[in-house]
Amino acid sequence: MLTTKPKLVKIRSANRPQTYGFAVHSLKELVEIASRKLEPQESGNMQVCLYEDGTVVTEEYFHSLPDNTKLVLLPDGQSWNAFAEDIKRVLELDRNAELLIKTAQDLLMDERSPRARRILGDMQSTLNETPELELREDDQEWFEGIPVRFKTKSAYMKHNCETRIRGYLREVGDYTQTLENTRTKTEYKKVVESLREKLKAARYNGSYFDRREKDVNRLCTERGWFFCQGAYDENNCSFFHSINPYGSRESRILFSTWNLDHL
Incomplete structure (x- = not known):
């Protein structure tokens, strides 16, 4: 099924955050073009999901989507856990710690969501901790009030x-x-x-x-x-x-x- 006017969509792969924009007439066309661009090494069948909640997009559903809907391309049968996938990947990289702390601090200024503020506050506190340090000489603040005989x-x-x-x-x-x-x-x-x-x-x-x-x-x-x-x-x-x-x-x-x- 082809639409007279191409639909504008934004799509990314499950493994990389970089997003590309395409103007296509059908879901089939989108899968073909996006697969060549995003997953050239993938030989199996591919599917498209909504980025926000992981809903699998069918051909019929595709035509009801508003322009610039953000989508995800992934292998058939693989699920997309929405924002959790991005959060997991970011948290696994130590080099993102400073960025996470800064982002949490900025978001904590928004008082509209007490629950979000609590979560972000806990995250900021945890990111500032130093569990990787073991010796007294490396983390003297942790040992405050503890007898000097304890070195680790x-x-x-x-x-x-x-x-x-x-x-x-x-x-x-x-x-x-x-x-x-x-x-x-x-x-x-x-x-x-x-x-x-x-x-x-x-x-x-x-x-x-x-x-x-x-x-x-x-x-x-x-x-x-x-x-x-x-x-x-x-x-x-x-x-x-x-x-x-x-x-x-x-x-x-x-x-x-x-x-x-x-x-």
């Missing part, structure tokens, strides 16, 4: 975990005083002592917070990220809570309010 972030985080678990164990032991039945109290003490010995043998599971440990021994990623797994009666966290106490002093302090059942 991982060593302190390991100690922090051991201290927390000792505290939990102490609370469990203190509960003994609330038990009135002598037999129950005796059995409870045995359980607590058994737990104490097991934790002592495991060095109070300090490895949970140590990002240098193997995957099976830690609760964080190798870069120090912790992800909430939701409440005890849920399969996951609906709020997608995450934190990296290795990133900044503020995040380290905030992490101290996270209980182990939050991880």
Whole structure:
């Protein structure tokens, strides 16, 4: 089906952000021209989607689009996750960090969307963190208030975990005083002592917070990220809570309010 007047469209590939403008009479013509320009190495069938939401464009739908609609050319069967694809690609490149920070700062001046401001604020804060630094001499601000015997972030985080678990164990032991039945109290003490010995043998599971440990021994990623797994009666966290106490002093302090059942 040909239209008497060519339709003006803007189209790009899924892998590159550069956009080209074409004046075509049909979707078929657009696919042929755009494929030669954008994906000359691709030999399979191609399809066109709306850039904004990934809707697959059919020949009939194509003719209802307004001029200058932004489209994406991609192989048949491949989906387009709209802006998320561009965001993902940008975030994967460290060289974009400064640009992202500047863009976030500019957008934060717009007070029309509180939710967007919160997201951008969190992003700006995260981009300013330095989780890649490990030594005290390289990130002295992170170590503010921490005894000088700790020379690395991982060593302190390991100690922090051991201290927390000792505290939990102490609370469990203190509960003994609330038990009135002598037999129950005796059995409870045995359980607590058994737990104490097991934790002592495991060095109070300090490895949970140590990002240098193997995957099976830690609760964080190798870069120090912790992800909430939701409440005890849920399969996951609906709020997608995450934190990296290795990133900044503020995040380290905030992490101290996270209980182990939050991880």
